[in-house]
């Protein structure tokens with residue numbers, strides 16, 4: 364079985380595990396304040412890891428809950444449940460995200476939303492799909508017609524939270540609306556599907572965005588950092604758009620930070 368098909372098979376297994384346990388009593392703990400992990404997250408990641416290693420025993424696996432194993436040019440990047448807070452509160456907006464890369468190049472990405480039975484997937488140069496339907500980003504080219512989304516870091520002391528609250532206000536004024544849906548992976552999948560025109564967030568991790576990045580790019584979208592520079596999985600911000608509005612979006616975010624005086628405060632803090 365090739366890596367994409369294996370990722371799709373694993374995503375279905377993860378989805379079944381989520382649906383089977385969502386109304387059961389399960390243990391929930393806090394990794395840090397406001398950052399939930401449930402026993403379902405842990406069980407899914409363990410199961411997926413075991414299945415991958417059965418097929419590809421030498422591969423490296425990076426998962427949110429158990430960290431990295433091994434070192435190999437072939438790497439799987441897994442978020443067992445993206446949107447755990449929604450899952451725990453029985454809000455049906457969560458998914459599993461599985462990506463596969465070789466030598467740092469994303470080759471396959473799968474995001475499965477069990478509540479809607481939607482399997483978003485892409486392979487490098489092979490296009491992006493949801494179930495059997497090909498995906499394309501939206502064609503909007505005016506900011507004021509766009510519907511966009513963001514997310515907020517769980518650490519309430521973080522400077523990124525202050526910055527993003529400013530950006531939320533700025534972007535809400537210039538667009539049709541800003542959503543905070545609670546799953547970065549699904550936010551990216553929705554940009555790929557043209558349901559959202561853009562998404563941005565600070566301080567995400569590789570497991571939140573690896574699959575979504577490839578799916579957005581294969582659907583014709585553009586990914587960069589918030590300041591417009593090129594994005595890597597360990598970058599401290601991500602901006603995904605339908606391509607058409609990318610530069611306008613970068614400019615609007617830059618202006619938002621400038622107007623709030625945040626750039627100035629940051630460069631002063633760097634000098635001191």
Ligand code: IPD
Nearest residue numbers: 444445446447514515545546547
């Ligand atoms: C979180 C979700 C959320 C985003 C947070 C992530 P988790 O992932 O993607 O939308 O705003 O920054 O940590 O904890 O549910 O896997």
Ligand code: CA
Nearest residue numbers: 442445446571
């Ligand atoms: Ca996540």
Ligand code: CA
Nearest residue numbers: 427442444445
């Ligand atoms: Ca997670």
